[in-house]
Amino acid sequence: MNHPWILSAVLLILGTSLNSLGAAEAPDPAKLDNSQRIRPWAANPSYWQYRGQPVLLLGGSKDDNLFQILDLKAHLDEMAAAGANYIRNTMSDRPDKGFEVYPFLRRPDGKYDLEQWNPEYWRRFANLLRWTFERDIIVQIEVWDRFDYSAGNWHAHPYNPTNNVTYTAEQSGLAGDYPQHPGQNKQPFFFTTPRQRNNTTVLRFQQRFVQEMLRHSLPYPNVLYCLDNETSGEESWAVYWAEFLRQHARDAGRDICITEMWDDWDLTAERHRRTFDHPERFDFVDVSQNNHNKGQLHWDRFQWARQRLSERPRPINTVKTYGADGNKFGHTNRDGIERFWRHLLGGVASARFHRPDSGLGFSPPAQASIRAARKLESLVKLWDLKPANERLQDRQDNEAYLAARPGKAYALYFTRGGSVQLDLRQHPGQLTAHWINIETGEWDRKTVVEGGRFVTLAPPLPGHSAAALIPTAR
Numbered sequence: 001m002n003h004p005w006i007l008s009a010v011l012l013i014l015g016t017s018l019n020s021l022g023a024a025e026a027p028d029p030a031k032l033d034n035s036q037r038i039r040p041w042a043a044n045p046s047y048w049q050y051r052g053q054p055v056l057l058l059g060g061s062k063d064d065n066l067f068q069i070l071d072l073k074a075h076l077d078e079m080a081a082a083g084a085n086y087i088r089n090t091m092s093d094r095p096d097k098g099f100e101v102y103p104f105l106r107r108p109d110g111k112y113d114l115e116q117w118n119p120e121y122w123r124r125f126a127n128l129l130r131w132t133f134e135r136d137i138i139v140q141i142e143v144w145d146r147f148d149y150s151a152g153n154w155h156a157h158p159y160n161p162t163n164n165v166t167y168t169a170e171q172s173g174l175a176g177d178y179p180q181h182p183g184q185n186k187q188p189f190f191f192t193t194p195r196q197r198n199n200t201t202v203l204r205f206q207q208r209f210v211q212e213m214l215r216h217s218l219p220y221p222n223v224l225y226c227l228d229n230e231t232s233g234e235e236s237w238a239v240y241w242a243e244f245l246r247q248h249a250r251d252a253g254r255d256i257c258i259t260e261m262w263d264d265w266d267l268t269a270e271r272h273r274r275t276f277d278h279p280e281r282f283d284f285v286d287v288s289q290n291n292h293n294k295g296q297l298h299w300d301r302f303q304w305a306r307q308r309l310s311e312r313p314r315p316i317n318t319v320k321t322y323g324a325d326g327n328k329f330g331h332t333n334r335d336g337i338e339r340f341w342r343h344l345l346g347g348v349a350s351a352r353f354h355r356p357d358s359g360l361g362f363s364p365p366a367q368a369s370i371r372a373a374r375k376l377e378s379l380v381k382l383w384d385l386k387p388a389n390e391r392l393q394d395r396q397d398n399e400a401y402l403a404a405r406p407g408k409a410y411a412l413y414f415t416r417g418g419s420v421q422l423d424l425r426q427h428p429g430q431l432t433a434h435w436i437n438i439e440t441g442e443w444d445r446k447t448v449v450e451g452g453r454f455v456t457l458a459p460p461l462p463g464h465s466a467a468a469l470i471p472t473a474r
Contacts, residue, residue, distance in 0.1 A: 029133050030219040034255040037221035038138055040283065046306075046313045047349045047383040050138065050222065054383055057138055057317070057350035058373055059086035060366040064145075064355050065093070067128035068100045075362070080135045082367045083374035086350050088319045089128060090142040090229060091213060093121065094153040103209060104158040107165070112158035114166040114205045122216065129220045138222050140286075140319050140350075142261070143210060143241065145229040146182035149189045154178050159189065159202070172201050183232050183263060190233045193240035210244060218254045225256055226286055226319070230263040235274050242281050257283035259317070265292040267301045276305065279312045284349070288320035291339045291354075292329070295398040298339060302346045303387060315349030320359065327357045334415075336360045337438065337464055338398075340369055341413045345403040346387050371441030372466060379434055379468035380409045393421035393454065410469040413438075417462035422469075427451035430472040438464035448472055 032051075041049035048055050059079065063069050066089045079087070093102045101124070105116035132139050147153060154160055154177070161169040162176045169175060173188055180186045192199040192206060217223050227241045238260045249256040259282045262271045267290050275282040290301050305316060321343070322329060323336025336359055343351050351373075353359045353366040360366040376382075388404035389395070399418045404410045407426045412433075424431065428451050435444035437460075444465070449455045459465035 029221055032221050034253075037255055038224060039255060039257060040315055041383070044313075044383050046309075046315060046347060048138075048315050050136070054381075055085070055138075056373075056377060056382060057086035058352070058370050059084045059088075059137075059350075060353035060360060060362045060370065061087050062355060062361045063097075064088055064142075065090045065100065067125045068093075070099055072124075072128060073131055076131050076135055076137060079137065079362065082362075083370050084362075084367075085136060086138045086319075086352050087132065087140070088142065088352060089139050090145045091125075092142075092145040092148050093157075094145075094148045095156070096153075102158050103212075104164070106158075112164040112166075114158060114164055114208075117212065122212065125213070126216055129217055129223070133220050133222050136222070138224065138350075139220075140224040140226055140317065141213075141217065142226045142229050143213065143245075144190075144227065144231075146187070146190070146231060146233075147229070149187050150178045150180060150182040154187075159205070166205070167201055173197075173199055174202065185232050185234075190231075190237055193237055195236040195240065196234060207244070210241070211248065214245065214248050214252075218249060218252045218256070223256070224284070224317075225258045227258065227260045230261050230289060232263045232271075238274065239281065259284045259286050261286045261288060261319075263289060265289050267305045272305075273308075276308050279314060282314075284315040284317055285309070286317045286319055288318050288354075290343075291318060291320060291322040292331075294335060294338075299342050299346060299389075299401065302343060302348075306347055306387075316347070317350040318343050318348050319350065319352050320354040321351060322354050322359050324354075324357055324360050324363075327359075329358065331358075333360060333365055337365060337369055338415050341373075341415075341438070341464070341466065342401055344373060344382060345385075345401045345411055345413050347382075347403070365439070368441035369438055369464075372436045372438045375436050375441070375443060376411060376466050376468050379470055380411050382411065385409065385411055391423040393423070395420045410467075412457065412467045412469065414459045414465045416464070417459055419456055419458035421454045422457050424449070424451040424455050425453060427471075431469045432472045433457065433467045433469050435460055436466045436468075437461060438466055 036051045038050045041047045041054045101121050103121040104112045104114050105118050106112050158164050161172050161174050178187045191197045192203040227238055242258050260275050264271050275285045321340050323331040325333050340351050355361045385403035385405050388402045392402050400420045401413045431449050433447045437444045444460050
């Protein structure tokens with residue numbers, strides 16, 4: 001006698017479902033050549049291409065180490081339905097929500113064996129890679145998250161010598177407690193590489209972990225690699241791991257794109273130049289920490305970074321857009337939405353809302369912004385435009401932002417209503433302004449304007465609004 005519940009249980013363990021039986025087999029990612037992988041767009045390397053086509057990366061999700069969540073497939077389906085195609089996935093394992101697991105095998109005595117894997121951790125990671133690939137969602141992996149290895153998170157971690165049977169404190173040089181904030185960079189875990197303290201005992205297991213991660217991820221074309229989460233570490237650490245990942249990818253015949261994320265909120269700080277000034281090592285840059293800034297300063301710092309990269313342009317990603325009501329930084333929902341849209345019109349290759357409560361995650365306001373951005377993109381491709389605030393007059397501070405291809409198309413963002421004068425002297429003839437309500441993600445009214453002069457533009461609503469101005473169809 002057949003028992004469907006037994007089959008369901010077996011399939012759950014295997015990471016599949018009854019509904020998937022008999023479905024068409026998914027394409028094999030390993031059969032796609034390097035030209036199909038996520039990489040800087042050949043025609044405009046400030047943006048990405050995927051499977052040979054330019055792509056704007058937009059996203060938001062409810063967690064950072066997304067492969068660990070138990071409803072991952074449903075969450076990815078929600079994202080795809082809203083037009084999101086970009087996630088952040090830290091390889092983090094800190095059990096702060098109760099469902100996370102560590103990558104190493106835990107023995108019956110409660111100690112971890114760093115020579116053996118926990119299959120569940122890697123099964124979850126494999127599912128994330130497969131399901132995002134099937135949905136054309138780009139995954140930006142963060143290999144190391146400094147918060148896993150300090151304060152309370154370190155107390156239970158398998159790398160802590162008090163918790164494993166693989167090495168002692170004396171052998172590893174690691175203590176049982178590092179109470180300082182990880183930004184102080186006191187944890188020896190991040191000084192193991194040959195040009196630092198050459199801690200071969202710990203480095204061997206770090207290498208083994210990264211090799212296992214790459215064994216799973218390298219076949220997939222939809223993966224970007226960021227070495228650390230907002231690090232204040234030494235440059236030697238980043239250089240070592242960038243070279244380590246690159247060499248393993250080459251050995252596998254794969255092209256990959258790598259960056260590092262520095263902690264400085266000021267993009268003009270010297271530390272950011274470790275990535276800005278080294279295109280031979282870092283294929284893109286991540287400027288998420290600019291999202292601690294507000295208003296015109298937020299825009300200006302980003303434009304400084306674009307200019308810094310102008311001789312050797314690369315994609316500029318923002319995988320963490322801060323700002324949500326009630327978070328510890330004092331940033332609001334309004335801050336998060338403004339930052340997302342300023343960066344979009346400013347020229348980012350990716351924009352993603354940070355997870356709650358530091359960001360809007362995949363909340364209704366975040367979803368509305370993503371839908372609104374896709375509507376804007378349906379009329380004007382942002383990679384065809386350039387930031388052009390100089391074409392606005394009668395503009396108040398942080399009132400409106402413009403990207404344009406003069407004479408062809410314009411994208412305009414208003415933070416809270418108002419009005420500006422737009423210079424359309426290079427564009428004789430009629431244009432139609434297609435207004436989008438960012439707060440709902442829906443179309444609003446259309447207005448027709450006459451070009452060849454300065455034109456006053458005001459959004460239909462007092463809140464966040466965007467408009468695409470394109471030649472009026474005849």
